[in-house]
Amino acid sequence: MKEKWLVVSNCQTAGLGNCLSLLCPQVDIDTCDIWRFRSERSEWLSRIADYRHLIFNPELQEMGLLDSIPLDNVTFVPGFDFRGFHPDLAYVTREGVVIKSAMDDYHSLIVATAYRRGLTPDSAKQLFAASTYQKLGYFSIWESEKKMLVDRFSAHGLDVRAEFVKWMREGGFMHSKNHPKIGAIYDVASKVARKLQGDAVVEAGIRPHDNLVVAPIFPIYPEIAERYGVRTGSYFFKGFDSYRPFHLDEFIASSYDVYSGYPVEELEVHSPHYEKAMNLAWEQI
Template identity: 30%
Template sequence: MLTQVDRQILKSWRQYAIEPKIAKFTGRVMRNTGPRIALVGNCQSFGVAYAMKVLDPSATVDHFSMIARARSTMGLFAKTLETYDYVFSHDFLDGHVRGGGSEELRQRLPKTIIFPAIGFAAFHPDLVYIHDPTRLHGFVAGPIGAYHSAIGLFAYRKGLSLEMANALFNENVFDALGYLDMWNDASRELLDAARDRYGVDLSAELMNWSRRGVFMYSTVHPMSFVLFDLSKKLFEKVGLKPRAVNFNYYDIHDLARSEIFPIYPPIAKRYGAQGGYMFKLQNHHISTTVGDFLNLPQFLASCYKSYSAHDLSKLSNARVDAWLADEATSGLLMRLARENFVAGLMPTL
């Protein structure tokens, strides 16, 4: 079965080698007369590609999604991308294309610009992943895909009831775990990585994003205006002039179709935003169904059910492992769970 990358390679050669000849023969005026731009990367790359098309409607902007295993080889992939004027790529590991990852691509095609993926944990400090060693760069799936709650996973591994697990979702627990004070570290991590590894200064952009309020759907899924600003920086990096445009008017919230992790109310309050405990399930077929959501008790119950299908040794996460190994942290969380439960502190929405 062909992946998106395989299909896009075929489409690219048709656009590059066949359609101009047909247009010349038929007299049809080509619409896209600007630069050819290729975007290679993870789930954020479509948003960057779309923003670049908005910035230059005359450009041919093609998106190559590095998520599934492609049948195509790195040789064919690099040869295809060579036909583009500009190639931008996220870091990606071996296995998505046969024969190498982003480092191999850059060696074969030096004009490739590696650009940062946006990650920011301050709004969603409880979000963690459980790695699945049996799958290529894969993770254990829960009720909302790869996103898990560190607190919920801790509760399950300690054998707490669902009610006691629910009682852990309170401000005193978040404060004890440092969840309320992650802004500076998250900002530093984002800015340092973008600047030092990719040569992109996002300091002014981060300030503007924070003024707009919440700008992430999860730790790894930024809102589309974030990707628009990143696209402008990439245009400037290669000497392309981004045109002035009201992006809000043409905005597509592509990543909102995926899972959305809530911003817990005490954390949201810290940043002057509205929070809640509503977990959104992915819905990539929004034209046919409105999708579904889980409140906190439903989410925890679904997590417990999915975890029960795995051996405890397969439910490892470095942060949760550290909590469990540290008697002081583990004891504190257990005490707070009991106290909150007795006090009736059982958030739901």
């Protein structure tokens, strides 16, 4: 009988599980995302003993969901979170509830701040330029973001320093700040597989489909792409479950339409750059 492994992570769960299935065909891989695990915790705890290895996102432990679970066969694998390519990506809430945009949970700090400051959509569009990004600090976060990503994996015995160089040579490796492309997930899965299976790992040169492509894809703005040597810079956004990209103009218009349904003072913008954005003399940019 094949041994069984359980993978529990965030939105990267399916990709990680599929990669491990390809690398370890002698193992049955079950997957469950954090939100389902939390809602069905008692049921999953009753089945934990069935699994030879548990591949868990450390967020589970931080959330207290692993209390009472022996950790001797747990391998912690953190999720990707990297803002280097997408410093403008922000979240907007009202009374703690996320406001949905054409990009689902994702918003643009520049657009949201421009709306709060009373700028027109045309004026907001003019802010998408290198001079704005420089003043907001978008160009100064790369090294700290890289260090946080590398350190996050290193803390759990996964050294991705060489892989980071490889990912950069292959182009932008993130669809958004928290959605990596499947190649990056595969490289991390390969390290986990070799840690648990050694020479039994099968490297067939096959990659699973990139399931996160169906989710919103936030563009790498051309000025940011040029700075980091990425060839795929654009102002085309892609929403959920649709393969029709839409341009910055449409994104700004739809965002303004969404925001108009709320009292402007109740729009809460979440971004490390928000305070700086609100304090800028936008009309001088």
